Amino acid sequence: MGTHHPTAIIGAGLGGLALALGLARAGREVHVYEQASELGEVGAGISLSPNAVKALRYLGLGDAVSAQADEPPIQITRHFETGEVLVHIDRASTEEKLGAPYLQMHRADLHQLLTKAYLKINPGGITLAAELTDIIEADDTYQLSFNNGEHCSTDLLIGADGLKSTVRRLVFAEDEAEFTGYVAWRGLVPTEEVAELELKAGSSVFVSPGRIFVRYPVRKGKIQNVVAFSKADNWAAEGWSQTGKLSTLQTLFSDFHPEVNTVLAAFKGAEIHKWGLFARQPLKQWIKTHAAVLGDAAHPMLPWFGQGAATALEDAVIMSRCLLEFEDTQKALQHYQDGRLERVTEVHLESHRGGDTLMGQDPYALAKNPLRTEDTLGLTVYDPSTVAL
Numbered sequence: 001m002g003t004h005h006p007t008a009i010i011g012a013g014l015g016g017l018a019l020a021l022g023l024a025r026a027g028r029e030v031h032v033y034e035q036a037s038e039l040g041e042v043g044a045g046i047s048l049s050p051n052a053v054k055a056l057r058y059l060g061l062g063d064a065v066s067a068q069a070d071e072p073p074i075q076i077t078r079h080f081e082t083g084e085v086l087v088h089i090d091r092a093s094t095e096e097k098l099g100a101p102y103l104q105m106h107r108a109d110l111h112q113l114l115t116k117a118y119l120k121i122n123p124g125g126i127t128l129a130a131e132l133t134d135i136i137e138a139d140d141t142y143q144l145s146f147n148n149g150e151h152c153s154t155d156l157l158i159g160a161d162g163l164k165s166t167v168r169r170l171v172f173a174e175d176e177a178e179f180t181g182y183v184a185w186r187g188l189v190p191t192e193e194v195a196e197l198e199l200k201a202g203s204s205v206f207v208s209p210g211r212i213f214v215r216y217p218v219r220k221g222k223i224q225n226v227v228a229f230s231k232a233d234n235w236a237a238e239g240w241s242q243t244g245k246l247s248t249l250q251t252l253f254s255d256f257h258p259e260v261n262t263v264l265a266a267f268k269g270a271e272i273h274k275w276g277l278f279a280r281q282p283l284k285q286w287i288k289t290h291a292a293v294l295g296d297a298a299h300p301m302l303p304w305f306g307q308g309a310a311t312a313l314e315d316a317v318i319m320s321r322c323l324l325e326f327e328d329t330q331k332a333l334q335h336y337q338d339g340r341l342e343r344v345t346e347v348h349l350e351s352h353r354g355g356d357t358l359m360g361q362d363p364y365a366l367a368k369n370p371l372r373t374e375d376t377l378g379l380t381v382y383d384p385s386t387v388a389l
């Protein structure tokens with residue numbers, strides 16, 4: 001003992017950066033290692049439910065996020081063919097009801113806000129092109145090895161390295177991520193390309209058994225974010241994410257409402273990515289004496305509740321608060337796990353069930369039997385900045 005080694009966060013995604021910022025703001029020594037050679041995020045939108053916005057406010061980014069994000073007044077769920085409105089959610093008074101607004105923005109903008117805020121406090125606090133490949137536990141430290149030949153020691157190792165987490169595999173569990181049978185297609189299209197539709201603010205969701213099409217504006221209405229979900233029997237070894245073919249997507253959704261097909265047609269030439277959606281069973285233990293996982297590394301969940309990044313941000317805030325409040329690291333980690341495991345496991349399991357229900361039934365049944373969602377389950381009232389530790 002004796003030598004002090006900074007906290008090492010593996011992964012500069014939304015969760016890892018949020019934790020780095022939370023700790024750096026309080027003067028704690030921290031360093032982030034990221035496998036990618038450039039910082040960035042996928043070209044897609046993100047929905048930030050009030051619990052996520054409260055986490056961002058804790059991190060000092062409330063105003064910056066509000067300045068860039070769109071605030072959808074409504075979310076409507078429509079029949080895929082007829083366009084009939086099946087479910088109408090009023091989001092205009094969300095701040096009043098839940099203590100923060102429901103926001104939507106470009107993922108890259110959010111990632112950049114977190115990166116800039118963190119590097120302002122800790123310039124040089126991210127090492128890029130550093131893929132963690134090995135971990136050796138020695139006394140009270142972990143020795144980390146990276147594919148660029150670098151090594152370092154840390155008193156506290158945080159795995160924020162996403163769905164395919166190396167920290168999870170080497171320190172916690174060797175479970176395999178499984179293909180869920182769902183494929184997500186994502187892309188962005190300038191609103192002016194679909195001017196004839198006179199699209200209104202807010203989210204629009206078209207549902208059919210087996211397929212879902214979601215659209216909402218980002219960058220103050222200038223861009224339409226599109227996410228479409230379909231099913232597939234398998235996802236071959238082509239990779240987890242790949243460029244999708246517009247013609248395939250158009251064929252899959254050709255029987256959808258004309259609005260959907262007009263938006264898809266506007267993609268000509270624009271990039272569309274497709275992801276096989278993979279999941280894992282909830283992890284029973286997120287902490288070891290000097291290590292922990294957060295975000296997708298701990299609880300990769302399906303996107304039906306839009307709570308993956310939201311819970312990663314919550315984790316980061318609770319972990320920051322615990323490490324700042326309890327000097328003893330083990331005690332801090334125990335409080336982190338006690339505060340998070342039950343809630344997030346519930347969100348994780350519910351979100352998996354949610355997709356099967358949404359994708360599996362006659363859309364008209366939705367109007368009569370509203371789904372259990374992040375809203376109806378009351379998940380978004382949670383405030384990670386004030387909840388008791």
Ligand SMILES: Cc1cc2nc3c(=O)[nH]c(=O)nc-3n(C[C@H](O)[C@H](O)[C@H](O)COP(=O)(O)OP(=O)(O)OC[C@H]3O[C@@H](n4cnc5c(N)ncnc54)[C@H](O)[C@@H]3O)c2cc1C
Nearest residue numbers: 011013014015035047131132161162295296306308309310
């Ligand atoms: C279609 C779709 C839509 C979604 N929409 C929403 C939404 O609207 N709202 C919401 O809250 N959530 C949403 N999510 C979920 C959300 O995207 C994720 O839960 C969230 O990004 C997880 O953040 P993270 O920081 O834990 O992991 P990631 O964002 O995956 O970041 C992990 C980082 O670790 C790095 N890394 C990995 N391995 C290593 C290694 N060995 N060494 C070093 N670095 C490494 C990666 O390069 C990456 O930068 C959606 C997901 C999908 C698929």
